[in-house]
Amino acid sequence: MLCEIYKGNKKAEMYLYVPLNKGIEDVPEVLLQSFGELELVMKLELNPSRKLARVDVATVMEDIQDKGFYLQVPPSKWNGPKSNKEE
Numbered sequence: 001m002l003c004e005i006y007k008g009n010k011k012a013e014m015y016l017y018v019p020l021n022k023g024i025e026d027v028p029e030v031l032l033q034s035f036g037e038l039e040l041v042m043k044l045e046l047n048p049s050r051k052l053a054r055v056d057v058a059t060v061m062e063d064i065q066d067k068g069f070y071l072q073v074p075p076s077k078w079n080g081p082k083s084n085k086e087e
Contacts, residue, residue: 001047001061002020002021003017003045004040005043006038007041009035009036011074019064020043055072
């Protein structure tokens with residue numbers, strides 16, 4: 001599956017994966033607005049054996065097939081609950 005990956009100028013580390021043959025036509029307008037001005041980051045071939053840095057390639061491919069896009073959001077900065085127990 002060939003895809004394009006875009007980033008916007010409003011939120012750092014948020015990426016939009018779309019199929020190369022359709023582009024952003026299936027992406028909801030409200031989501032596009034949250035990105036601001038889109039910039040093409042790269043074109044990429046996705047396949048089950050490919051490794052991606054922060055997301056599972058199977059999930060990306062499934063969302064692109066089902067929804068027409070995959071949204072990669074910035075990683076959470078929350079590290080879970082803090083323990084009161086001292087070590």
